[in-house]
Amino acid sequence: MLEAVIFDMDGVLFDTEQLCLLAWEKVIEKYNLKDIMHICKACIGVSREKSKEIFETSVSKDFPFDEIRSEVSRLCHEMIDESGLPEKTGVREILSFCKEQGLKIGLATSTRRETVMSHLKRANIMDFFDEITCGDEIQSSKPSPEIYITACKKLRVNPENALAVEDSYNGVRSATAAGVKCIMVPDLLPSTEEMFKLSDKVLNNLLAVVEYLKEML
Numbered sequence: 459m460l461e462a463v464i465f466d467m468d469g470v471l472f473d474t475e476q477l478c479l480l481a482w483e484k485v486i487e488k489y490n491l492k493d494i495m496h497i498c499k500a501c502i503g504v505s506r507e508k509s510k511e512i513f514e515t516s517v518s519k520d521f522p523f524d525e526i527r528s529e530v531s532r533l534c535h536e537m538i539d540e541s542g543l544p545e546k547t548g549v550r551e552i553l554s555f556c557k558e559q560g561l562k563i564g565l566a567t568s569t570r571r572e573t574v575m576s577h578l579k580r581a582n583i584m585d586f587f588d589e590i591t592c593g594d595e596i597q598s599s600k601p602s603p604e605i606y607i608t609a610c611k612k613l614r615v616n617p618e619n620a621l622a623v624e625d626s627y628n629g630v631r632s633a634t635a636a637g638v639k640c641i642m643v644p645d646l647l648p649s650t651e652e653m654f655k656l657s658d659k660v661l662n663n664l665l666a667v668v669e670y671l672k673e674m675l
Contacts, residue, residue: 460674461619462562462588463552464609464638466503467569469625469645470664472577473544474534475502476646481533485526502646503626505568508599543580546645548664552623553586555668559675566609566622566633568593568600589613600628603636610638621658623667630656641667 469475482498485491497516501509510523556563563586567574571592578584589612591605598604610617622633625645633640634656642649642657649660661667 459619460561460621460671461615462564462610462613462621463556463671464564464566464606464613464620464622464633466622466624466626466629467565467567467574467577469502469546470623470643471546471549471583472581473546473645474538474577475625477534477537477544478530479646481530481537484533485529489526491526499646503568503600503624503628505593505599506570507593508568538580543577545581546643546664548666548668549581549583552664552668552671553583555671557586559671562588562613562615564588564609564613564620565590565592566605567591568605570594600626601631601635603632606633606636606638610636621671623664627653641670643667 465471479498482495486494494517497513501512506527509527513521513523553563565574565587569592571594574590574592589609591609591612593599596604596608606617606622610620617637620638622638622640623643624630624633624640625643626647630640630642630653639658640656642653642660643663644660654660659670661670
């Protein structure tokens, strides 16, 4: 029985992954950094701390990650302040549908709580969520199952009675490793054979997820 739907945030609710990559491109050009965009993409869906680990392993331990990432973050916030927080298609429709059906609604994001709360308040969707679990509140980042295990405990549901909506490989891996069924809605990363095997379904957008949920309930 489906009791809860747990959403990732960046790339699922908000079109912020694209903004982040654009900011990375600008910083890479500014500092004449070369051949690291593939590393940036490898960090999609993981926490800042895990991203730092990936950069230090892939580039060097001397890579000034904190300095570079802070500048990337500043640019992202500037773009959001200037142009607004871009929502993905179907955000309000799926949140409203879940609420109307009496489903618990959770958020499981690798982003830090300060940024999460700012985004949710800016978009005026905070009240939809029963529980929020953020990247700076857990020990192991996605693809570890910890964040989804924690989210299910907060929502007081068994993992097998929850459904995750994810856009990244690490997010899908995290949810399914926790025993949570998962729908992948690809954003920057295309679906792969692994994602088709792990996911219950791969759908184009959140409106398609609403239709899928109607068939489940």
